[in-house]
Amino acid sequence: EENFEKGNLELALRCAVSVSLANPDAPEPYAHVTAYRILLTAANNVTVRGEPDWYAVFGIKRGLSSKLVGKSIERQCLKILELLNGEAMDFKAALQVYDLFSRGMNELTHEYSRRAYDLRSGFSV
Secondary structure, three states: OHHHHOOOHHHHHHHHHHHHHHOOOOHHHHHHHHHHHHHHHHHHOEOOOOOEOHHHHHOOOOOOOHHHHHHHHHHHHHHHHHHHOHHHHHOHHHHHHHHHHHHHHHHHOOHHHHHHHHHHHOOOO
């Protein structure tokens, strides 16, 4: 977590993957890998306005109906909650993922905020 706290997500991810491979039965290293991958996706996929590309963060396609977007986000959130549950909740990256997902859900699950997000992000509506 030291590399994460220093702001080096790529190195933090590489270290977490190494620890996860060395301890395949331990759930916590895998939770770290998952959290760092999500945060790295958010950092590497930004809109023209510098906001996270929520579609990339949630792994969903642009242009889906609001109903499908909501279901896809719900599925992703449940999957991530399961992976980051338990003792993994104590690490800072997991807390940032929860915050990130909360912000993304607010942008994409409400049709008007999603439309506004798409417009200001340069995505065609």
